[in-house]
Amino acid sequence: MLEKYGHGGDLLTAAELYGEGSGVFLDFSANINPLGPPPGLLEQLAEALPSITAYPDPGHRRFKALLAESIGVEAAVLTAANGAAESMALLLLALAPRRVGIVEPCFSEYRTLSEQFGAEVLAVRGKPELHYRAPVEAIAALLPQVELLLLGQPNNPNGVQYDLDELRFLAREAERCGTVLAVDEAFIDFIPEAQRQSLLPELAAYRHTVLVRSMTKFYAIPGLRLGFTLAHPELAAAMTGKQVSWSVNGLALLAGEACLRSGRDYEERTRALIAEERGRLRQGLMALRCAVPPAEANFLLAELPAPWSAAEVQARLGARGILVRSCAMYPGLTAGHIRVAVKGRDDNARLLQELGDVLGAPVE
Incomplete structure (x- = not known):
């Protein structure tokens, strides 16, 4: 399980589970501004x-x-x-x-x-x-x-x-x-x-x-x-x-x-990017038959189509160098819930492509 310490963003555990050979992980398990720190910081x-x-x-x-x-x-x-x-x-x-x-x-x-x-x-x-x-x-x-x-x-x-x-x-x-x-x-x-x-x-x-x-x-x-x-x-x-x-x-x-002191431009660019890409990512997840509530932050909760579990999808995506947050341990959710951060367009497109490939494969 990627959430060894109860949270996302654990790159060391990811390397232990999926191998250093997986390269640099594309981490959707931590909800961080995809623009990175403010310019000059x-x-x-x-x-x-x-x-x-x-x-x-x-x-x-x-x-x-x-x-x-x-x-x-x-x-x-x-x-x-x-x-x-x-x-x-x-x-x-x-x-x-x-x-x-x-x-x-x-x-x-x-x-x-x-x-x-x-x-x-x-x-x-x-x-x-x-x-x-x-x-x-x-x-x-x-x-x-x-x-x-x-x-x-x-x-x-x-x-x-x-x-x-x-x-x-x-x-x-x-x-x-x-x-x-x-x-x-x-x-x-x-x-x-x-x-x-x-x-x-x-x-x-x-x-x-x-x-x-x-x-x-x-x-x-x-x-x-x-x-x-x-x-x-x-x-x-x-x-x-x-x-x-x-x-x-x-x-x-x-x-x-x-x-x-970073100014309004960085803040406004962040909010505009999140709003646009969140809508695009949500539509893409729903097209893959995931149930996705209409969220307002920089992440989305998604219930995978049956019979897929969060654990199985997380493991298969991890082997492809992509990390998602399993929400199976959250009281009130199901074994099929994951959470994904909203990132830039190219990264979100890769997540949807890889997730589509995984969901199109046989369930083990």
């Missing part, structure tokens, strides 16, 4: 390499000041972290919840981290007819039973958003219950601003709502790890108080500052 990092002889700023001051200016918030609501996963870990450390609520299928770290920190996990399931979203009433009913609820927006692995009115309803219910609602917006940057369903503009009205964001996917820097949260200043301070000193390295902070 790699050169800036190379120039900054001598700075690794100094400790990074433990207060992340320049990065947070620039981030606050970029988003239009006070720096006191921000907590910088070593990726969105650390952001969630800091939430768990600060709140020490006995029970955590999740909406499955979802990012596996919601359950994994919660259980690692000793919390019981309560879950509701998304419905296929809602493109694997859960009814908002079912989510609201979970809030009084937990101290923290984690919700993907857009959700991974299905790439679908909840409506803004639904989010407002959940945020109000969280206030009433005293439960913290953590909305994971790790992929929201891929959605044009006019189409985003986010509580960010009105976050100050909800003391118990936290937004979790990632810079690693949109800016293609997953190896550096950089994320942040927006929360009420008291909760932000509590999270920072649980953070290991220097958990965000100096090169990651520098990259974050550079990404925030």
Whole structure:
């Protein structure tokens, strides 16, 4: 199984499974901006390499000041972290919840981290007819039973958003219950601003709502790890108080500052590419008899035609040098579900060609 450690993007495991002779893998198992990092970033990092002889700023001051200016918030609501996963870990450390609520299928770290920190996990399931979203009433009913609820927006692995009115309803219910609602917006940057369903503009009205964001996917820097949260200043301070000193390295902070200065052109080109290629890739997958929900992020969830399993297709594509994410282990999905990132046109065309060849072969 490619997901030896529970995630996509594991090139070492891929080499172990499919052999170094497979060459450079075309990796659809990790959802990273196909344009790569913003222009000039790699050169800036190379120039900054001598700075690794100094400790990074433990207060992340320049990065947070620039981030606050970029988003239009006070720096006191921000907590910088070593990726969105650390952001969630800091939430768990600060709140020490006995029970955590999740909406499955979802990012596996919601359950994994919660259980690692000793919390019981309560879950509701998304419905296929809602493109694997859960009814908002079912989510609201979970809030009084937990101290923290984690919700993907857009959700991974299905790439679908909840409506803004639904989010407002959940945020109000969280206030009433005293439960913290953590909305994971790790992929929201891929959605044009006019189409985003986010509580960010009105976050100050909800003391118990936290937004979790990632810079690693949109800016293609997953190896550096950089994320942040927006929360009420008291909760932000509590999270920072649980953070290991220097958990965000100096090169990651520098990259974050550079990404925030990268300009609108890079951002708009990314969103235009994702929107166009996502539609093209979805149509191609459906032509191969896959069931594909209409997603809004930079990845697609696909249910393979019977009798194909994700494990069989993943293995056959891996032998051809193409990696896809098996979603068979996601509660609420089936043994036939895979997830594929949206890449550039040529790469997407190769995936469709190779997948078509695989699905046209006999099932073993």
